Amino acid sequence: MPLLAIANLHKSFVTPDGERKTIVHVPEFSLAAGQQLALRGESGSGKTTFLHLIAGILTADSGSILVGGSDMNALAESKRDRLRAENIGYIFQTFNLLQGYSCLENVLLGMAFGPGADRARAQAMLERVGLGHRLHHRPRQLSTGQQQRVAVARALAARPKLVLADEPTGNLDHRNAREALTLIRETCRENGAALLLVSHDPEVLGAFEEVRDFAELNQALKETVA
Amino acid sequence: MTLLLLVSRSLRQHALSTLITALSIALAGGLLMSVWVVKEQSQSTFTQVNTGFDAVLGARGSKLQLVLNAIFHLEASPGNVAAADYEFIKHHPAVKLAIPIAVGDNLRGFRIVGTVPEFFTAVEYKTGTKFSLSAGAPFDPAVKEAVLGSFAAQKLGLHVGDTFHPFHGLVYDEKNQHAESYQVSGILAPSNTPADKVIWIPLHGLQTMSGHDPRVATDVSAVLIQLRSPAAGFMLDLMYNRQGNRLTFAYPIGAIMAELFSKIGWFDQVLTLIAYLVALVSAAGVLVAIYNSMAARRRDIAILRALGAGRFTLFSAIVLEATVIGALGMVAAFAVYAAIVTGVAAVIRAQTGVLLETFAYNHIMLWAPLGMIGLCALSGLLPAWKAYRTDVADNLAPVS
Structure with missing residues (x-):
């Protein structure tokens, strides 16, 4: 049984002029435990919405999203929060670090709502991403590359089964992007987490053995064109 | 967490x-x-502080003014009580103790009150507690001596053995200094009562102070009274306030103060x-x-x-x-x-x-x-x- 299994996933929004528009229609998608897959997609193609649906941040109009056997789309919100906190790590393009908290606290909060905050684990994760000497720095005191490394440590601290990465190198220069990507892939592998990364950057996509076109996956894009 | x-x-x-x-x-x-x-x-x-007295006898007027003047040393005196009236109430069978006071002078704003030595020896300002001296001795009524309340002594910076000249009136005016000189014989221990802010001198001294009207030299400003029983208070209230028209009998003090607060x-x-x-x-x-x-x-x-x-x-x-x-x-x-x-x-x-x-x-x-x-x-x-x-x-x- 795959770690992530999606079937007949539909998500639509009401546009400002009152029209209902389907953004995501994925008939079938799956990801095995420990698998690393990159999705190629242009801006505005619904990639973020797709990841939000998998993470339970958004609810689908219909369809199922099985994460480790639990249907994210069928659960009540509080159970979706729990499932997300215990099984999914999320890495954002804009890092989304909490500016009022230290690096260590950011990582601790990555665990707090799931398995529980573990200071030693949080510290070890920050050391793993090369920030053992920046534990008590605030995000704004770090470079953008360092901030993304904190985000990686936070996403993996709770030992998630699945890591979702949304354009994780989009805000980084070439060197930092390459380093961040390597770090994400390595730490996912070390922690046994599957990785689903979305990007439009050929260099990033080129680093993956498995790459799929989101346009192929998301039938809503074809329906719009048709 | x-x-x-x-x-x-x-x-x-x-x-x-x-x-x-x-x-x-x-x-x-x-x-x-x-x-x-x-x-x-x-x-x-x-409403509870009354310095150990149940009632005040004073000139005809407001009971509240009488209490504020005689007990709290705040208001002006409504008038005088003749020596005969004082003697009468002093020997009345319903009265346990009658202490006369005379007011009209001050020392840099602190009131000078004339009274008798029994004020310090016979009055319990709180059950079981009499006034005591933290320094010196009570005044000798025959000489020009003064006992200072603790607060007054502290604020005026006076000590036992120091001397001062009283000033006429309840409000301090440096032009109204009396010729007499008084020596501090003692200082009261703090009692947290109005007595602490008063300068106590012999009754006769205040009555006969230079510049005071010699025609009223035997009068007192008010009489502080301890009764033998509460019933006596109502009886004296009837006698002075309803049947008489020269004096006012302020009783009970707590109720009069409560009336102020109401x-x-x-x-x-x-x-x-x-x-x-x-x-x-x-x-x-x-x-x-x-x-x-x-x-x-x-x-x-x-x-x-x-x-x-x-x-x-x-x-x-x-x-x-x-x-x-x-x-x-x-x-x-x-x-x-x-x-x-x-x-x-x-x-x-x-x-x-x-x-x-x-x-x-x-x-x-x-x-x-x-x-x-x-x-x-x-x-x-x-x-x-x-x-x-x-x-x-x-x-x-x-x-x-």
Whole structure:
């Protein structure tokens, strides 16, 4: 049984002029435990919405999203929060670090709502991403590359089964992007987490053995064109 | 632990507004407790303090004026009591003790009161407690000696053996100095009664002071009376106030003072109302401070939700934050309270000699903090609801 299994996933929004528009229609998608897959997609193609649906941040109009056997789309919100906190790590393009908290606290909060905050684990994760000497720095005191490394440590601290990465190198220069990507892939592998990364950057996509076109996956894009 | 981390970091992130809001709570809470305690303490103290006397006999006039003048040394004397009237009440079978006083002079604003030595030896100003001297000895009624109340001695800087010239009148005017010189023979130990702010000299000395009208040299200003029984008081009340028309018998002293407080009760109510309003406005300040910061917090809330924090966790964090601001404010409110009541007590002490027990426990010290903290928690509900309703996806931009 795959770690992530999606079937007949539909998500639509009401546009400002009152029209209902389907953004995501994925008939079938799956990801095995420990698998690393990159999705190629242009801006505005619904990639973020797709990841939000998998993470339970958004609810689908219909369809199922099985994460480790639990249907994210069928659960009540509080159970979706729990499932997300215990099984999914999320890495954002804009890092989304909490500016009022230290690096260590950011990582601790990555665990707090799931398995529980573990200071030693949080510290070890920050050391793993090369920030053992920046534990008590605030995000704004770090470079953008360092901030993304904190985000990686936070996403993996709770030992998630699945890591979702949304354009994780989009805000980084070439060197930092390459380093961040390597770090994400390595730490996912070390922690046994599957990785689903979305990007439009050929260099990033080129680093993956498995790459799929989101346009192929998301039938809503074809329906719009048709 | 996570809730505490969220609250402490949020307070730190919004440190300035936290500080200002907590200070406004502190001022409101301190004011509320001060108004309440000063009101209750003043009423209970001034209706109970009578320096050991049950009644006052004085010239025809207001009972309240008589009590304020003879017991609290505040008002002007309504007139004199003839020596014969004093002798009559002194030997009345219903009267246990009658102490005459004469007023009309001061020393730099502190009243000089003429009386008899029995005032120091026979009067229990509180059950089982008589006036005692912290230094020196009681005055000799035959010579020009004075016993100073503790507060008066401290403020005037006078010690045993020092001498002074009295000034005529109840209000200090340096041009009205009497020729007589008095020597301080003793200083009273603090009694926390109006006696503390008085300069006591022999009755005869004040009656015969140079410049005083020799025709009334045997008159007294009032007679302080201890009765043998409460029934005697009503009997004398009937005799002086209903059947007679020359003198006023002020009895019972506590009831007369209570009447004063009931007359100014509206003022207490206005003060209390203002204190309640200030408390309400401060609690509203907590609401406004947190509510206004919600726009800046939305992204943090969305991030925390993406990390798995439930809506209720974030709702609770905001309510707890408002509660903590209230609690911090109320801790500081005790400092504000201490400052206000210390100042008020000092003024009351200077004016009346009575020391309010403002630091004794009062139920408001429990209810005001609980009430204010509860009010702050309530005021956190609206911003907490806003946090509860925050859309996660919308606030995690950008979207690809």
